[in-house]
Amino acid sequence: MSHQPPKNQRRGVPRPVLERLTQTSFHETSNSSPISLDWRVEKLQHFINTEHGKLGWSLDSVCKQLDMGFSGSHAARLFKKQIGLGVREYTKRKRLAVAADKLKTTTLSIKEIAADLGYKSQSDLSRQFKRLFRLNPTEFRIAHRQASCQSLLRHGLNVTRGSLPGLHP
Numbered sequence: 001m002s003h004q005p006p007k008n009q010r011r012g013v014p015r016p017v018l019e020r021l022t023q024t025s026f027h028e029t030s031n032s033s034p035i036s037l038d039w040r041v042e043k044l045q046h047f048i049n050t051e052h053g054k055l056g057w058s059l060d061s062v063c064k065q066l067d068m069g070f071s072g073s074h075a076a077r078l079f080k081k082q083i084g085l086g087v088r089e090y091t092k093r094k095r096l097a098v099a100a101d102k103l104k105t106t107t108l109s110i111k112e113i114a115a116d117l118g119y120k121s122q123s124d125l126s127r128q129f130k131r132l133f134r135l136n137p138t139e140f141r142i143a144h145r146q147a148s149c150q151s152l153l154r155h156g157l158n159v160t161r162g163s164l165p166g167l168h169p
Contacts, residue, residue, distance in 0.1 A: 040068045041082045044075060048091050056118060059087060096132050099125060103141040110137045 037045070043066045051057070059072030068075060080086045085093070095117050102113045114125035130136045135143060 037082050038078060041079050044079055048094055096129055099129060100140065103137055104144050
C-alpha cells in the first residue's frame with residue numbers, strides 16, 4: 001500500500017511559499033508613522049510574546065500586573081492603534097507562529113503542541129492554523145520537511161528520508 005500525500009500537497013509547496021507563509025503570517029506592524037511605541041504597549045507586547053500567546057489571562061488583570069495605569073479596554077485601543085492588530089488577533093497569530101515553529105523544529109505531536117500552547121483541542125489548533133497558513137499542521141510539517149530536504153540536496157548534502165525528524169517513507 002503506497003502512501004499518497006494529501007491532495008493539495010502532491011506537487012509540494014515550494015520553499016519560497018513556505019517561507020513567505022511563516023514570515024508574513026505573524027509580523028509586528030506599527031502604523032506607517034515612524035513614532036516609537038508607547039512603553040505600555042511595549043510591555044503588553046512583551047508579555048504576550050513571552051507567554052507565547054497562551055490563554056488564561058484577562059487584559060484588565062495584565063494591565064494591573066504590569067502597572068500600566070489604565071483599563072484593559074484602553075490598553076486594547078492603544079495597542080490596536082500602534083501595532084495595527086487587536087490584542088486578540090496579535091495573541092492568536094503569536095500562538096500560531098509558535099505552533100509553526102514547533103512543527104518545523106520538533107517532533108512533538110500536534111496534540112502535544114496544542115496542549116502546550118493552551119488550545120482546547122488539537123482540532124481547534126488545526127482549524128485556526130489552516131485559516132492562517134492555508135495548510136493544516138500535518139501538511140505544513142510535511143511540506144516544510146520536504147522543502148528542507150530539497151534545500152539540503154541542492155547544497156550537495158546527502159539526505160535520506162529517515163535523516164530528518166518527521167519525514168518518513
